[in-house]
Amino acid sequence: MKKPKLAGAFILACCLLAYLMFVKRHYAAAPHAAFRLPPHVPPASQPGGPATRGRFQYGIMFDAGSTGTRIHVFQFQLEQNEAPKLAHETFKAIKPGLSAYADDPDKCTAGILELLAVARDSVPLHLWSSTPLVLRATAGLRLLPGQKATQLLDRVRALFTESPFLSRNDSVSIMDGTDEGISAWITINFLTGGLHGADSPTVGMLDLGGGSTQITFRPQDEKTIQTSPVDHISSFRMFNNTHTLYSHSYLGLGLMSARLAVLGGTEGQTAGGSSELVSPCLAPLYVGQWEHGDVVYTVRGQKAGEPVYESCRTKVEKVLYKKVTRAAEAENVDFYAFSYYYDRAVDLGAIEGEKGGSIKVSDYIDAAKRVCGGVSVSPAQSPFLCLDLTYISVLLQELGFSPDKHFKLARTINEVETSWALGATFHYIESLHSHM
Structure with a gap:
């Protein structure tokens, strides 16, 4: 009698094993479940692992800018009834920007795959399918003809769909300029504590x-x-x-686009059929080359004897005429300033490249006068420094800031980059919750 009992037990065990293998294959083949994480509530701990494993969530943001593509992999620690805390950030940047592949979208594949490999190395495998993967393109793609931008985004979208991460129809898009500003505002106020309570003071x-x-x-x-x-x-x-919030984005008034306009060129085409530009913002008799938007321009300064700063400022004022709205109340708000505001302050020696610091509008004005007047700031001074500083100083005044207004300059706060990427990731995760 023992043999039939053993045979029956063996058959039962085989049936159970076959059923478990079927269930495993069924769920492995099923599409990724929609991302669902209750706001600020830690999910259940992963079986077999430490309890703290389940308290982390990841978000992956690709920043497709005009000069490069950057990946941010954020690790958030979630606490019940509290705003999430940023536990870690992984960052990598590649060049050139996506817009450089406008005529051959397939060529962007290698760079996107390189950054996706960074994401795979940074996110635990068991969280891949619940980690949102997002790309937001900024002004570089906004300035492209619609069809070229669409083809680039479609190529990225296909690569994201093939990845193991959570990718949806809205995962790849061109970011509206206002959303870019709001996302950067969220980042800086999250890092400085301005979002930790309804009455917490915030910065601009x-x-x-x-x-x-x-x-x-x-x-x-x-x-x-x-x-x-x-x-x-x-x-x-x-x-x-x-x-x-008061938030506005001025497309075409970024430093590189404005530089082209001040030099007399037109975005997307050569000036009057020629790639030679003459400007009072360049040193007299200067001749050089500058590449922008896949066009290589020959740029020249005007003849000697003309007042460079005054002529350049007049040209900048014409470019900005009636294009900027003065922001009421902005003068009384504490502001952080980023990107080229920061870079040009470093060029002047007003702040240290890694530590940041603060600067006044008048510092930009005085530096513009000094540089345009021929006083060298550094041996490797850019021939466009006079133009850039004049543009920045006029732009800030057009926005409503007095020469005495101070700004804080920072690339990182608590070792986190002060870009819009963190805020946009928060914003995206919140939108996923609201559509559940």
Whole structure:
């Protein structure tokens, strides 16, 4: 009698094993489940692992800028009824930007795959399918003809779909300029503590990229909200609080696009059929080459004897005429300034390259006068430094800032890069929750 019992037990064990293998294959082959993580509540711990493993969530953000593509892999620690804490960031950048592949989208594949490999190395395998993967393109793609931008994004979208991460229809897109400003505002105020409570003081954000520039701050006076252009006021909900912001992006007024306009060129084409540009913002008799938007320009200074700074400032003022709105109340708000505001301050020696610091509008004005007047700042001084500094100083005044206004300059806070990427990742995860 023992043999039939043993045979029956063996058959039962085989059936159970076959069933378990079927279930495993079924779930492995099923599509990724929609990302679902209750706001600020730690998910259940992973079986067989330490309890702290389940308290972390990841987000992957690709920043497709005009000069390069950067990946940010954020690790968030989640606590019940509290805003998430940033536990770690992995960062890598590659050049050139996606827009450089506008005529051959397939050539962007290698760079995107290189950055996806960084994501695989940074996110635990068991969390791949629940980690949102997002790419947001900025001014570089906004300035491309629509079809070329679409083809580039379609190629990236295909690569994201093939990846093991959570990718949806809205995972790859061109970021609206206002959203870029709001996302950067979220980043800086998350890092400085401004989002940790409804009454926490916040700071404003100024960003000067290559193709666009943004200004964002939270008004304290209701009159500012009522009298500002309708499209300059935005409201959103974040960490259980509603924030109303003044935020606007000026496409075409980023430093590289503005440089082209001041030199007399036109975005997307050569000036009057010629690639030679003559400008009062360059040193007299200077001749050189400058590449922008896949066009190599020959640039020349005007003849000697003309006042360089005054002529350059007049040209910049014409380029900015009636293109910028003065932001009411901005003068009274504490601001952080990023990107080319930071880089040109480093060029002047006003701040250290790694530590940052602070600067006044008048510092940019005085430096522009000094550089345009022929006083060298460094042996490797850019021939465009006079133009860039004049543009920055005029732009800040057009935005409503007095020469005495101070700005804080920082590339990182608590070792986290002060870009829009962190804020955009928070914003995306919140949107996933709201659509559940």
